[in-house]
Amino acid sequence: xxxxxxxxxxxxxxxxxxxxxxxxxxxxxxxxxxxxxxxxxxxxxxxxxxxxxxxxxxxxxxxxxxxxxxxxxxxxxxxxxxxxxxxxxxxxxxxxxxxxxxxxxxxxxxxxxxxxxxxxxxxxxxxxxxxxxxxxxxxxxxxxxxxxxxxxxxxxxxxxxxxxxxxxxxxxxxxxxxxxxxxxxxxxxxxxxxxxxxxxxxxxxxxxxxxxxxxxxxxxxxxxxxxxxxxxxxxxxxxxxxxxxxxxxxxxxxxxxxxxxxxxxxxxxxxxxxxxxxxxxxxxxxxxxxxxxxxxxxxxxxxxxxxxxxxxxxxxxxxxxxxxxxxxxxxxxxxxxxxxxxxxxxxxxxxxxxxxxxxxxxxxxxxxxxxxxxxxxxxxxxxxxxxxxxxxxxxxxxxxxxxxxxxxx
Amino acid sequence: xxxxxxxxxxxxxxxxxxxxxxxxxxxxxxxxxxxxxxxxxxxxxxxxxxxxxxxxxxxxxxxxxxxxxxxxxxxxxxxxxxxxxxxxxxxxxxxxxxxxxxxxxxxxxxxxxxxxxxxxxxxxxxxxxxxxxxxxxxxxxxxxxxxxxxxxxxxxxxxxxxxxxxxxxxxxxxxxxxxxxxxxxxxxxxxxxxxxxxxxxxxxxxxxxxxxxxxxxxxxxxxxxxxxxxxxxxxxxxxxxxxxxxxxxxxxxxxxxxxxxxxxxxxxxxxxxxxxxxxxxxxxxxxxxxxxxxxxxxxxxxxxxxxxxxxxxxxxxxxxxxxxxxxxxxxxxxxxxxxxxxxxxxxxxxxxxxxxxxxxxxxxxxxxxxxxxxxxxxxxxxxxxxxxxxxxxxxxxxxxxxxxxxxxxxxxxxxxxxxxxxxxxxxxxxxxxxxxxxxxxxxxxxxxxxxxxxxxxxxxxxxxxxxxxxxxxxxxxxxxxxxxxxxxxxxxxxxxxxxxxxxxxxxxxxxxxxxxxxxxxxxxxxxxxxxxxxx
Numbered sequence: 001x002x003x004x005x006x007x008x009x010x011x012x013x014x015x016x017x018x019x020x021x022x023x024x025x026x027x028x029x030x031x032x033x034x035x036x037x038x039x040x041x042x043x044x045x046x047x048x049x050x051x052x053x054x055x056x057x058x059x060x061x062x063x064x065x066x067x068x069x070x071x072x073x074x075x076x077x078x079x080x081x082x083x084x085x086x087x088x089x090x091x092x093x094x095x096x097x098x099x100x101x102x103x104x105x106x107x108x109x110x111x112x113x114x115x116x117x118x119x120x121x122x123x124x125x126x127x128x129x130x131x132x133x134x135x136x137x138x139x140x141x142x143x144x145x146x147x148x149x150x151x152x153x154x155x156x157x158x159x160x161x162x163x164x165x166x167x168x169x170x171x172x173x174x175x176x177x178x179x180x181x182x183x184x185x186x187x188x189x190x191x192x193x194x195x196x197x198x199x200x201x202x203x204x205x206x207x208x209x210x211x212x213x214x215x216x217x218x219x220x221x222x223x224x225x226x227x228x229x230x231x232x233x234x235x236x237x238x239x240x241x242x243x244x245x246x247x248x249x250x251x252x253x254x255x256x257x258x259x260x261x262x263x264x265x266x267x268x269x270x271x272x273x274x275x276x277x278x279x280x281x282x283x284x285x286x287x288x289x290x291x292x293x294x295x296x297x298x299x300x301x302x303x304x305x306x307x308x309x310x311x312x313x314x315x316x317x318x319x320x321x322x323x324x325x326x327x328x329x330x331x332x333x334x335x336x337x338x339x340x341x342x343x344x345x346x347x348x349x350x351x352x353x354x355x356x357x358x359x360x361x362x363x364x365x366x367x368x369x370x371x372x373x374x375x376x377x378x379x380x381x382x383x384x385x386x387x388x389x390x391x392x393x394x395x396x397x398x399x400x401x402x403x404x405x406x407x408x409x
Numbered sequence: 410x411x412x413x414x415x416x417x418x419x420x421x422x423x424x425x426x427x428x429x430x431x432x433x434x435x436x437x438x439x440x441x442x443x444x445x446x447x448x449x450x451x452x453x454x455x456x457x458x459x460x461x462x463x464x465x466x467x468x469x470x471x472x473x474x475x476x477x478x479x480x481x482x483x484x485x486x487x488x489x490x491x492x493x494x495x496x497x498x499x500x501x502x503x504x505x506x507x508x509x510x511x512x513x514x515x516x517x518x519x520x521x522x523x524x525x526x527x528x529x530x531x532x533x534x535x536x537x538x539x540x541x542x543x544x545x546x547x548x549x550x551x552x553x554x555x556x557x558x559x560x561x562x563x564x565x566x567x568x569x570x571x572x573x574x575x576x577x578x579x580x581x582x583x584x585x586x587x588x589x590x591x592x593x594x595x596x597x598x599x600x601x602x603x604x605x606x607x608x609x610x611x612x613x614x615x616x617x618x619x620x621x622x623x624x625x626x627x628x629x630x631x632x633x634x635x636x637x638x639x640x641x642x643x644x645x646x647x648x649x650x651x652x653x654x655x656x657x658x659x660x661x662x663x664x665x666x667x668x669x670x671x672x673x674x675x676x677x678x679x680x681x682x683x684x685x686x687x688x689x690x691x692x693x694x695x696x697x698x699x700x701x702x703x704x705x706x707x708x709x710x711x712x713x714x715x716x717x718x719x720x721x722x723x724x725x726x727x728x729x730x731x732x733x734x735x736x737x738x739x740x741x742x743x744x745x746x747x748x749x750x751x752x753x754x755x756x757x758x759x760x761x762x763x764x765x766x767x768x769x770x771x772x773x774x775x776x777x778x779x780x781x782x783x784x785x786x787x788x789x790x791x792x793x794x795x796x797x798x799x800x801x802x803x804x805x806x807x808x809x810x811x812x813x814x815x816x817x818x819x820x821x822x823x824x825x826x827x828x829x830x831x832x833x834x835x836x837x838x839x840x841x842x843x844x845x846x847x848x849x850x851x852x853x854x855x856x857x858x859x860x861x862x863x864x865x866x867x868x869x870x871x872x873x874x875x876x877x878x879x880x881x882x883x884x885x886x887x888x889x890x891x892x893x894x895x896x897x898x899x900x901x902x903x904x905x906x907x908x909x910x911x912x913x914x915x916x917x918x919x920x921x922x923x924x925x926x927x928x929x930x931x932x933x934x935x936x937x938x939x940x941x942x943x944x
Contacts, residue, residue, distance in 0.1 A: 268933060
């Protein structure tokens with residue numbers, strides 16, 4: 001059984017080419033001196049896009065009409081898509097006390113993360129993957145579409161409680177990519193013959209105007225507190241309050257902000273507009289102006305893509321082989337709906353745990369997760385997926401794989 | 410615990426982390442999908458309506474007629490009658506040392522100054538523009554008054570006179586005063602003191618010492634002087650003898666629209682071309698049209714042959730005065746009986762050359778110096794063409810070249826297929842076919858795209874209820890296939906070529922046909938492209 005699950009996990013890991021982010025750490029009061037944790041991975045999810053399409057974006061390849069149709073037909077009025085992931089290295093030292101306080105060690109962490117996604121309509125998917133030609137005599141409506149993306153690197157310093165492993169850290173961030181777009185109104189209407197096309201647009205797009213590695217700097221914090229509560233009789237459970245990457249960033253490099261608020265009806269240009277020195281196509285600014293697009297450059301302050309998570313975690317100090325966990329995670333953004341999850345952990349031996357969980361929300365809908373963790377003396381290796389179906393059927397929406405390597409002495 | 414296992418562990422963990430990162434970064438192939446886009450590009454209606462009533466077209470019997478009126482040159486003789494800048498220098502010198510009492514006057518007699526104008530014998534002029542710069546230098550030890558008068562230079566009947574008060578000075582450092590006066594609108598009598606001369610400007614300058622000052626001694630070395638400079642003169646009116654002047658030039662007129670004719674035959678009906686020479690100046694002249702020819706895009710030159718080219722003709726002077734002047738008009742008509750005008754026009758020259766020369770007063774001063782130039786009167790040559798647009802086109806090919814700078818990279822998102830859908834409603838009595846040629850930087854044709862059908866002549870159409878005209882509807886496609894788009898980075902020029910015919914539906918041969926008033930061609934062009942998107 002162990003070998004099968006291990007094989008499945010590693011097989012999928014190499015198939016997908018992504019690597020894992022997070023396995024729920026249990027409450028552990030074991031006294032340690034040093035601890036090194038490397039964790040990473042990626043979670044791609046969608047309410048409608050099937051794995052056969054999303055895999056093309058991970059591994060490359062041609063997206064034919066069958067693949068497009070499979071995903072297109074699953075789209076509803078409002079759809080979500082998103083990805084988060086990264087790789088983080090954390091070192092914890094429980095022997096050196098900070099602030100001369102007996103029970104607090106220190107930690108140092110470095111990492112690189114991405115977070116991005118959006119809410120969109122079926123028509124926007126259709127426009128992106130089929131083009132506008134199939135919408136003759138129809139209206140492409142992508143009002144309410146909202147996308148954002150940020151990638152960053154971080155360096156954090158903090159304290160960790162020797163017993164409960166509760167931790168807090170202050171982090172510095174280098175924002176190397178940021179993109180936002182929002183269309184309050186977005187409608188493209190074409191007549192049946194393609195003679196006329198009408199745009200009603202009200203939205204903004206913001207993106208970097210250069211390729212510099214440093215686009216902004218940020219300051220934020222991570223906290224991880226575990227509080228004992230009594231849910232079942234004669235049994236202590238632990239609630240984990242976790243906040244990660246909570247803070248703000250200042251984009252010190254100016255960002256291009258394109259704003260459009262216009263209603264344009266286009267049925268073709270006159271020859272005078274196309275030919276000669278004053279033609280609109282000889283000047284890209286004229287084209288933008290004629291489309292009602294205005295652009296400015298500006299520095300801005302923005303929230304980091306942090307999340308909050310509250311939930312019951314397993315207690316490693318208990319002898320029970322079967323334990324439950326549950327909780328909720330949310331990002332303070334419209335593109336990510338609150339994600340609720342619950343699951344059970346089974347530990348047949350002290351060195352092995354398996355977990356199964358189900359969740360709903362986030363960038364997707366209903367998802368099933370699986371994880372495992374193996375201890376080899378001071379080392380442990382954990383693998384998990386928050387979307388197990390993503391490994392077994394192409395009809396799944398998204399894929400997820402996390403890995404954690406840990407050394408504790 | 411020893412440190413060795415920890416270090417060993419850290420190394421392994423970091424190595425494994427890089428290994429994982431490597432897998433993520435090593436995406437072998439791009440994600441590729443195709444999308445189909447369509448967009449209306451052109452929606453316009455072309456007609457000849459804008460050319461009607463702007464001296465290009467007129468409507469005769471329900472058909473258009475070319476009624477071209479163009480001014481070939483417009484000569485303002487006032488700009489040619491130049492008066493160079495002229496300086497009047499007056500000096501006052503005493504032969505012996507004397508003491509001058511306050512208020513002492515010494516007056517010069519009226520002096521004449523020749524204007525340095527060649528060939529011209531001007532008696533009276535009125536200035537459209539002109540300035541006088543006066544500079545007086547006073548070496549006396551008292552304030553000195555200068556009165557400058559230009560007899561015969563008047564405005565509204567008042568002679569030009571002006572007074573200047575120069576401060577005391579010395580011979581080495583005289584008291585100087587300078588002033589510029591605008592002479593615009595002044596009339597100048599240039600007949601001199603006798604009244605029978607020409608080109609002579611008169612002046613009289615009076616100098617007096619300050620009546621309230623002290624007596625002052627003056628020696629022969631102390632020179633009191635006045636400089637009067639007439640500059641930047643332009644003439645509004647002139648009377649005199651304008652000389653035996655010769656003006657000649659060769660004017661080149663480019664008709665760019667005809668530069669796109671590539672080959673084929675245009676058959677025009679008989680027509681007249683009239684050259685009108687209007688003389689608004691009261692002076693006799695003699696003119697010669699030295700050459701008239703045109704050159705088409707094939708380099709073929711046709712010279713207009715006529716006895717009226719190369720031979721001189723007289724141009725009478727204008728009659729009347731001032732606002733009541735009547736220009737003389739010399740009309741030269743070229744038609745089929747006195748010239749090769751038809752073949753001249755059918756050459757469809759895009760470059761026209763017209764040489765002329767005009768000689769004033771060819772018989773000398775026969776008016777007794779009474780040539781006259783009035784304000785805003787000119788020497789003009791106009792061209793009038795009356796041509797019924799009853800034209801036969803036989804495989805007439807027009808081609809025009811446009812630059813193209815479109816690059817794409819096959820490794821990135823690129824256009825795989827393109828199509829131009831052209832929808833035409835044609836009320837002109839000619840058919841046309843369309844071809845696109847794609848050329849590299851050296852002009853070599855790389856690819857060609859032919860329209861899938863031709864634009865049909867209105868003669869093959871039906872009555873359009875809205876316009877009441879015969880209209881033929883056509884639809885054709887120009888395909889930009891993969892082979893063209895694969896080479897699109899090499900394409901630097903695109904030739905649009907169209908071949909026109911006026912085929913008679915009954916006889917099935919190209920025959921002359923009139924262009925109906927209100928004829929139009931409505932054009933809709935839509936694109937459809939397939940992009941190969943790559944991420």
